Amino acid sequence: MCASERFRANGKFRVNANHKVLDAWLLVLCVGCGDTVKLTVLDRVNVRNVRSALLDRLHHNDVSLAAELLQDTVLQRRNHVSLDWDGAWRLDTEGVPDAETVDVEVRFGARIPVRPVRLIAEGFGVSRAEVLRLLDEGGLVSTVRLAGKVSGDFAFTFKRNGTMTA
Numbered sequence: 185m186c187a188s189e190r191f192r193a194n195g196k197f198r199v200n201a202n203h204k205v206l207d208a209w210l211l212v213l214c215v216g217c218g219d220t221v222k223l224t225v226l227d228r229v230n231v232r233n234v235r236s237a238l239l240d241r242l243h244h245n246d247v248s249l250a251a252e253l254l255q256d257t258v259l260q261r262r263n264h265v266s267l268d269w270d271g272a273w274r275l276d277t278e279g280v281p282d283a284e285t286v287d288v289e290v291r292f293g294a295r296i297p298v299r300p301v302r303l304i305a306e307g308f309g310v311s312r313a314e315v316l317r318l319l320d321e322g323g324l325v326s327t328v329r330l331a332g333k334v335s336g337d338f339a340f341t342f343k344r345n346g347t348m349t350a
Contacts, residue, residue, distance in 0.1 A: 190215040191265070192215055193210060193213075194211065206228075208226040210250055274306065291337050301331060324343070327339070
């Protein structure tokens with residue numbers, strides 16, 4: 185296997201039974217060389233302790249189960265992996281009115297961590313420093329702390345007041 189640390193999940197699982205214990209892995213492909221790598225999902229678990237619905241999803245290579253498991257921090261720690269969310273989100277500002285005040289709601293389809301300052305800067309085509317300046321001056325208001333990371337829905341109000349060059 186190559187030295188790449190980037191993998192792509194294809195939603196396939198491998199389940200192995202040895203007497204009354206199960207092992208299950210999520211198969212991922214190395215983006216560098218294409219080799220298959222196994223991420224441990226179940227490790228020597230008694231068959232009676234595995235819900236039949238979960239076992240059925242594993243056997244049927246349930247893609248939504250793969251997505252759920254990849255977001256599981258326990259699975260990430262156990263397998264020494266982390267998710268790369270670069271490019272997984274964007275703020276679509278097409279058709280945003282040129283009004284003095286714009287209310288924006290950000291909704292997440294999945295709990296993807298995002299830095300709101302970066303999201304707003306890219307969405308409105310300005311620098312992060314400009315967004316931070318707007319936060320300090322009250323031109324950008326939210327009940328959520330926008331300067332850190334957020335992984336749940338949030339909203340903000342953007343006040344143009346002629347202070348932003350977009």
